[in-house]
Amino acid sequence: MNMINDRINTLLNGQKLATESIIEIFSSIQGEGKYVGYRQAFLRFEGCNLSCDYCDTEHRVGSHRYCRVELNPGSHRQLEIPNPLTPAAVAEYVNNFADITPHQALSLTGGEPLLHTKFITELAPLVRLPLLLETNGTLGPRLKKVLPLISIISMDIKLPSMVGQELWGEHGVFMEIAREKDLYVKLVIERESSTSEISKAISLIASVDRSIPLILQPVTPHGHCKAPSADLMLKAQEMALGPLRDVRVIPQTHVMMGQR
Numbered sequence: 017m018n019m020i021n022d023r024i025n026t027l028l029n030g031q032k033l034a035t036e037s038i039i040e041i042f043s044s045i046q047g048e049g050k051y052v053g054y055r056q057a058f059l060r061f062e063g064c065n066l067s068c069d070y071c072d073t074e075h076r077v078g079s080h081r082y083c084r085v086e087l088n089p090g091s092h093r094q095l096e097i098p099n100p101l102t103p104a105a106v107a108e109y110v111n112n113f114a115d116i117t118p119h120q121a122l123s124l125t126g127g128e129p130l131l132h133t134k135f136i137t138e139l140a141p142l143v144r145l146p147l148l149l150e151t152n153g154t155l156g157p158r159l160k161k162v163l164p165l166i167s168i169i170s171m172d173i174k175l176p177s178m179v180g181q182e183l184w185g186e187h188g189v190f191m192e193i194a195r196e197k198d199l200y201v202k203l204v205i206e207r208e209s210s211t212s213e214i215s216k217a218i219s220l221i222a223s224v225d226r227s228i229p230l231i232l233q234p235v236t237p238h239g240h241c242k243a244p245s246a247d248l249m250l251k252a253q254e255m256a257l258g259p260l261r262d263v264r265v266i267p268q269t270h271v272m273m274g275q276r
C-alpha cells in the first residue's frame with residue numbers, strides 16, 4: 017500500500033487536489049436498507065451537520081490522524097495511513113478491493129458525506145464501482161452538486177424526538193432532488209418515537225412519490241436510545257402500507273453478525 021501511495025504522490029506532483037481526513041476504508045456486507053446483504057466497499061468521512069441521539073460514529077472533524085484501510089477485502093487486517101488522503105489514493109484502495117472480490121457499490125458514509133462534495137467529485141471518475149450515498153437527507157443544495165455521479169441514494173428521515181429539531185422542510189427538498197435516482201428512505205425508530213411523528217414522515221414521503229421504498233429500522237440501542245417494541249414496529253408498518261407501496265422492517269444486520 018505504501019508503494020501505491022508513493023506512486024500516487026509522484027503522479028500528482030504539483031497538482032492541487034481535494035484531500036480529506038478519512039476515518040476508514042473497508043469491505044463488508046451492507047447491513048441496512050434496500051441493498052442489505054450485498055457486498056460493498058465503504059468509505060467513512062469525518063464530520064456531520066446533525067447530532068443524533070443514537071449516533072455510533074466518532075466523526076469529529078480532525079479526530080483521525082490516520083485512516084484505517086483494510087488490507088484485503090473482509091480480512092479485518094488494517095493499515096493505518098496518515099491523513100489526509102487524496103481522491104486518487106482512496107480510489108486505489110477501493111479498486112484494489114474490487115479487483116480481488118466483486119463488489120456491488122462503494123458506499124459513501126460518515127458522518128455526512130455531502131460535507132465533502134469536492135472530494136466526491138474528484139473521486140467518482142477514478143473508482144470502478146457505482147456510488148451509493150448514505151446521507152442524513154438534509155443538504156439538498158449540496159446533493160445537486162454531485163447528483164450525476166451518484167447511482168443509489170440511501171436517505172434518512174430524522175424524527176424530531178431523536179435529533180432535537182424538525183427537519184421536515186429540508187427532507188422534503190432533498191427527496192424532490194434525489195427522486196430521479198435509485199432512492200430509498202430509512203426511518204430509524206426508538207422506543208420513545210411517537211406515532212404522530214412517524215405519521216408525519218410517511219405523509220412527507222407520500223407527498224413526493226408513494227413509490228419511494230421506506231425501510232423502517234428499529235434502533236440498535238446506543239446512548240440513551242432504547243429498542244422499540246415489536247408492536248411499535250408493526251404499527252409503524254401498518255401506518256405506512258397504504259400511503260406507500262414498498263414498506264419493509266429491517267434491523268441492522270451487520271450488528272447481528274458482528275460486522276462493521
Ligand code: SF4
Pocket residue numbers: 064065066067068070071072073075126127128152
Ligand atoms: S446524521 Fe448520522 S453521522 Fe450524523 S449524527 Fe446522525 S447518526 Fe451520526
